[in-house]
Amino acid sequence: MRTSRLLLATEREDPSDAEIVSHRLMIRAGLVRRLAAGLYTWLPLGLRVLRKIEDIVRDEMDRAGAQEVLMPAVQPAELWMESGRWDHFGPELLRLRDRHERDFCVGPTHEEVITDIVRREVRSYRQLPLNLYQIQTKFRDEVRPRFGVMRAREFIMKDAYSFDLDEAGSRRSYEAMRDAYRRIFARTGLDFRVVEADSGAIGGSRSEEFHVLAESGEDDIAFNDAGTYAANLELTPAPPPPSRGPAAETMREVSTPDVRTISEVSRRLGVPPERCLKTLFVEGDAGPVALVLRGDHDLNLVKASRLDGVRAPVALASPDAVREAAGAGPGAVGPVGLGVPVVVDRWAAAARDFVCGANRDDAHLAGVNWGRDAPEPATADLRNAIEGDPSPDGRGAISIRRGIEVGHVFQLGRKYSESMHAVCLDESGRARTLEMGCYGIGVSRIAAAAIEQSHDENGIVWPDAIAPFEVALLPVNAHRSGRVRDRSEALYEALRAAGIEVLLDDRAIRPGVMFSEMDLIGIPHRLVLGERRLDEGAIEYRRRRGGETEIVPLEEAVAHVAARLDRRSGEG
């Protein structure tokens, strides 16, 4: 490709509405343009990246024995009513009505459609196992789309669905997908982690997420240095608490006007945050439920949602509801003499001589002890694991990093096959409900995640495998030098003939502009052809990622570049 024919829509200034680096760079490098909130057009350069990612995904899915299909984006409501999700999916499901007043939705995922296909087409166990996938546009009407294509409403997803006769087969299908995903993310050149994930919401037996490590990620993942434990922080159990010591203080009420937060309480009373307990009211099935944690710990919403009597998803009670239940506003409530169900985190239950709200405005209690001043509490693991906690598998300590979820694998069980009657006959002629798995990859999100992980002050630094072009060929002032022009044209053809994806900058512009633009769009390898080097029969080669400039004989240029391309085939 020549820059003179490429829609190179680069910007010199950062867009005003882009917050994170990948969003800024995707706009500036001319990869995408926003059409409306959460809706993006992929420009030629961006689409090349997307296609590279798709090719890797397709290659590995096919290698793993999956078959590609393509399902409609718009789906009839009947299928969703059959699975029960028409009523349960909520406002993220974009619903629409056609001219005949029939209800449809724009698919946020395709379990219903694929299950419908399979129940119609698969009759015998001989047709199993079956794994069907597609790479297609999804729509989820996010409350708050943000970060460009990272959390868009419309996005490209690879979704695969496996069907097996029994659980053992389903587990094999799941393992095969898990392995394929490892190969896919390894080939894209991203630094990723496989983490245990919450399968509660969809109700499967096993689930893991694939996360790209990046500060801008929206998920917290916990892992140990040994590499033997990795899980979404939502799921990471906190370690067992220390034992509680004997009470040393007597309970007393202290006046604490204008003191609300733990840090204020701690400072005012001179008590460290770990001995200041906080009491959170969440909505429960029968009025609010109080959850008590140490001041230095955070409530884990997934753990809380699993408590009996707590409404899922967890919602904090309104300040009015808190006042009605406790007789004081949030900030002055505590477990002593409280008339609502109380569940206490194990670490908070191990506290002694602690501070908590007095259930009277502007007052706290100090020197409080369980069993004496408040009843021995019901306990549960409610807090998030924190940096330095012992790893749940007993090996080393936990580190917590931010991650961007780019893939998710699920063993679904029979959730959809049962409600939608997807059955087939086994060897004995008996009808068996199929075991399903589903497996997603955020194709468009991978492009953004790659930039989050790999950029510098000059722009994007693409991994070779997903770069829009492998090498940029930059003739210096070719419009003034027939020699430079002729040699660069010849080299361009030679690179193409060698199967190398080259972008020739054949515009009559100053070299500085070329360098800046090629850095911005992140082409990983660069050849610069100028009169000076040409006199020596040489050319300059440089790697985008912090490389030194190398002087290479012109006739060796193609081989030099070819030897430096990182083309991971996925073999081995």
Added chain:
RNA sequence: CGGGGUAUGGCGCAGUCUGGUAGCGCACCUGCUUUGGGAGCAGGGGGUCGGGGGUUCGAAUCCCUCUACCCCGACCA
């Protein structure tokens, strides 16, 4: 959903408080000079000032209203 903010040429912004001929930088077009890390000079094109309504002799500017978009929050307890 709650809170905050923004909307002026393709992009980034000033002008709005205090009403009076719509501006700057970048980008774009032409010419000359320049030419190894986003050149200089000169000339030029391009704007219903988000939409609607109102006040006024006169509205980007004041009032009402609608819309779009962005940010923060949904863990103070």
